[in-house]
Amino acid sequence: MDDLLIIGAGPIGIACGIEAKKNNLKYTIIDKGCLVNSLYNYPLNMTFFSTSDRLEIGEIPFISNNSKPTRLEALEYYRRVCSHWKLNIKLYEKVISITKEKNFKIITDKTTYKTKNIVIATGFYDIPFLLNVPGENLEKVYHYYSEPHPFYGMNIAIVGSANSAVDAALETYRKGAKSVTMIIRENEIGDNVKYWVRPDIINRIKEGSIPAFFNSEIIEIKKESIIIKTNNKNKELKNDFVLAMTGYQPNFKLLDEIGVSFEKDKYRTPRYNSKTMESNIKGAYLAGVVCGGYKTNKWFIENSREHAPLIMNSIKKNK
Numbered sequence: 266m267d268d269l270l271i272i273g274a275g276p277i278g279i280a281c282g283i284e285a286k287k288n289n290l291k292y293t294i295i296d297k298g299c300l301v302n303s304l305y306n307y308p309l310n311m312t313f314f315s316t317s318d319r320l321e322i323g324e325i326p327f328i329s330n331n332s333k334p335t336r337l338e339a340l341e342y343y344r345r346v347c348s349h350w351k352l353n354i355k356l357y358e359k360v361i362s363i364t365k366e367k368n369f370k371i372i373t374d375k376t377t378y379k380t381k382n383i384v385i386a387t388g389f390y391d392i393p394f395l396l397n398v399p400g401e402n403l404e405k406v407y408h409y410y411s412e413p414h415p416f417y418g419m420n421i422a423i424v425g426s427a428n429s430a431v432d433a434a435l436e437t438y439r440k441g442a443k444s445v446t447m448i449i450r451e452n453e454i455g456d457n458v459k460y461w462v463r464p465d466i467i468n469r470i471k472e473g474s475i476p477a478f479f480n481s482e483i484i485e486i487k488k489e490s491i492i493i494k495t496n497n498k499n500k501e502l503k504n505d506f507v508l509a510m511t512g513y514q515p516n517f518k519l520l521d522e523i524g525v526s527f528e529k530d531k532y533r534t535p536r537y538n539s540k541t542m543e544s545n546i547k548g549a550y551l552a553g554v555v556c557g558g559y560k561t562n563k564w565f566i567e568n569s570r571e572h573a574p575l576i577m578n579s580i581k582k583n584k
Contacts, residue, residue, distance in 0.1 A: 266379050267291045269550075269580055270371055272519070273386035274354050275301050276322060276343060276566045277553035280573040281384050282352045283323040288577045290584075293380075294352060295373065297359040301343045303390035304336060308432055309412045311336040314459055319567035323350055363523050369548065382580050383523070386552040389515045389561045396424065396509055400486030406507045413440035419505040420444045422491050424483060426455045430510035431466045437508075438475050446502060447477040448493055457562060483507070515555045523549055527558065534558040541579035542572050550576045 271281050274296035285292035299305055313320065317327040317334045325346045329338045347354060361372045363383070371378040393408035395401060410433040421442045423434045426449040438445040447470070454466055469475040481495035491504045520527075520535055525544045528534040535558060537544045537551045544551055552572040557563035 266368065266381065267293055268380070268584060269382040269384055270295065270369070270378050270380040271384040271386060272296075272360060272371075273384075273388060273553070274356060275303055275386060275388050275553065276320070277388075277569055277572060278384070278386035279343060279347060279352065279354075280322040280570045281386060281552055281576060282354070283346075283350050284573040284577040285580075286350060286352070288581045290577065290580060292353060293378065294354045295358045295360070295378075296354070296356050298391075299356055300347065300354065301340065303388050304339050304343070306390065306409055306411075307336045308410055308429070308436070309336065310436070311432065312459075313339065314428075315565065315567050317342075322346060322566075322570050322573075325349055360519065363519070365523065365546070365548075369523075381584075382548040382550065384550045384552055384576060385519065385523075385555055387516045387519065388554045389513045392514050392516060393509070394511045394514060396483060396486075396511065398483055398485055400491075401509075403486055403488065405488070405505060406486060406509060408509050408511070410508050410510065413437045413442070416506055417441040418443050420446075420503050421506050421508060422446050422448055422483070422502065422504050423508045423510060424448045425510035425512070426451055426453070426458075427510065427512065428455075428458055428462070430508075431455075431458050431462055433508050433510060434475055435462070435466060435469065438469065443505075444503075445475050447475060448481050448483055448491075449477055449479050450482055452479050513561065514559060515557075515561070520555070525549065525551075530558075532558040532560040534560065540575065542576045543579055550579070552576060 268290040269292050271278050271294040274294050282294045312333045317329040321327045323346050327342045359374045364370045369380050369383050413436040416437045470477045478495045484494050485492040492501050526536045542550045553569045554564045
């Protein structure tokens, strides 16, 4: 039986595995996707907000060509970290159910694990917020953006005003989209947009290169158009693709299943001991972005990598 099972092979799940190995704890890391699956699904040409040193784990230096590393460099770095530490990772293995009596029993689509402790490090990037409008199930609607090439010569509508929406708008505009229109619920571009990008998108909107409808929302998606509500009126726009960059949320279903309780706030913040990262369920620990609930901009790699030693110290002490 393992001392712990780590669910999530992102940077924080990897950091937990490294700390477990340092403390001679028997562990397994599982993930329903590939290694650092969330980073893999980032836009191909994405540049991180953080400098490379703030993304380091396992005492392995992260050297990048520029001060802000790229997605490609991050994927290479985390592969190298896992190879160096020879981590016990099982990929493409999805959790089906978790139950607890004396110990935890985790059933996946491949096998069954029994473990004394579990670490939930599932991030938040796998479950997008839906628009919940007619036509959202059409093939022309994407909740993830990878690269601009498929949208060459097309009329694109981008929903949102955060980093992912802004990056998609600028890239598709510069790589030959016929038209790029932003549909934004707020009255301005988000304050948290990368400081070196924000002036660019604001200037493109001002000059009319990328039209933006503020205080607006899509109310219906059709095969060749979208209907938006703006200035209390409905307006129909010609459209080939919708990129709904509306944000993502943690796997609350998994937390509910094991009985994790939540604070009575609008963010549905899970309850945990900040000194040990243990939830209200004994032996169930939380790590990384999942700790913030809906407030997904509270925890990042750089400020949640410290969760790993807190968790392993607690498990080792209890053992």
